[in-house]
Amino acid sequence: MFEPGKTDIGRQGVLTMRQASIIAIAAALSTGAATAQYTNVHSAAWGEANHAQILASALGGTFNAATSKDYSNGTVYADRIKDSSWMSPTDQIWSAGTYHATMVAHEAGYTHTFGYVEGNKNNLGSFTGVLRSDEIGSSATVSLDSNFRWAIKNDQQFGGHLFTSRDNDNPDCDDHMVAYKLLRDGALFGYALFFEDLKYCSDKDYNDVAVILTLVPTPQAAMMGLTGLGGLGLLAGRRRRETM
Numbered sequence: 001m002f003e004p005g006k007t008d009i010g011r012q013g014v015l016t017m018r019q020a021s022i023i024a025i026a027a028a029l030s031t032g033a034a035t036a037q038y039t040n041v042h043s044a045a046w047g048e049a050n051h052a053q054i055l056a057s058a059l060g061g062t063f064n065a066a067t068s069k070d071y072s073n074g075t076v077y078a079d080r081i082k083d084s085s086w087m088s089p090t091d092q093i094w095s096a097g098t099y100h101a102t103m104v105a106h107e108a109g110y111t112h113t114f115g116y117v118e119g120n121k122n123n124l125g126s127f128t129g130v131l132r133s134d135e136i137g138s139s140a141t142v143s144l145d146s147n148f149r150w151a152i153k154n155d156q157q158f159g160g161h162l163f164t165s166r167d168n169d170n171p172d173c174d175d176h177m178v179a180y181k182l183l184r185d186g187a188l189f190g191y192a193l194f195f196e197d198l199k200y201c202s203d204k205d206y207n208d209v210a211v212i213l214t215l216v217p218t219p220q221a222a223m224m225g226l227t228g229l230g231g232l233g234l235l236a237g238r239r240r241r242e243t244m
């Protein structure tokens with residue numbers, strides 16, 4: 001490698017070019033970071049719970065702002081996922097896996113069915129419902145072997161507006177879901193999903209449907225991952241039934 005005291009002009013020339021290309025890549029990376037988009041979440045309407053309050057009711061403790069976008073209760077860190085980026089993973093397309101979903105809030109006039117659409121695009125007609133937004137505390141395990149988008153479908157509006165986590169699926173091409181990684185002692189154990197249910201995202205409070213996901217790598221790990229959730233009672237009930 002390059003030795004600072006060495007006066008090998010030819011070699012230095014090569015290294016200078018290499019350094020120049022590294023600088024160019026670094027510049028591109030920093031531009032990417034600067035243009036990485038986080039959808040702006042507005043304050044909740046009077047009387048409605050905001051993200052910090054919903055996280056607290058679902059996970060316990062008091063969630064305070066850790067950065068301009070993240071929250072923490074001292075034990076669980078909610079790390080906001082980018083909504084659009086040309087290089088980082090975003091909250092739009094989700095990876096195959098097993099997720100335990102719990103409905104934790106519904107701060108909206110409309111009620112919705114929460115679920116998913118398999119694949120990366122198209123096939124919006126294949127929406128699969130999992131939970132209802134007016135059944136707070138209800139939970140279900142979703143196991144998918146391909147990429148997919150999370151989605152909500154309006155239960156009242158004619159035709160049932162469907163909005164997914166992929167902006168381009170939506171009739172207004174707007175962002176209808178923001179999400180956080182949930183970390184405990186730095187380890188990812190789940191996600192929090194917050195949906196906006198109004199077309200054109202007119203109030204942008206992103207609290208109209210809120211779901212907590214816990215990763216389910218193995219049944220045993222799932223039990224452990226859920227211990228921080230209010231849904232523990234539900235789980236305990238199910239576990240008892242299973243062992244009877």
Ligand SMILES: [Ca+2]
Binds near residue numbers: 082083091165176179
């Ligand atoms: Ca988003």
Ligand SMILES: [Ca+2]
Binds near residue numbers: 197203206
């Ligand atoms: Ca809203």
Ligand SMILES: [Ca+2]
Binds near residue numbers: 045205206207208
């Ligand atoms: Ca709302």
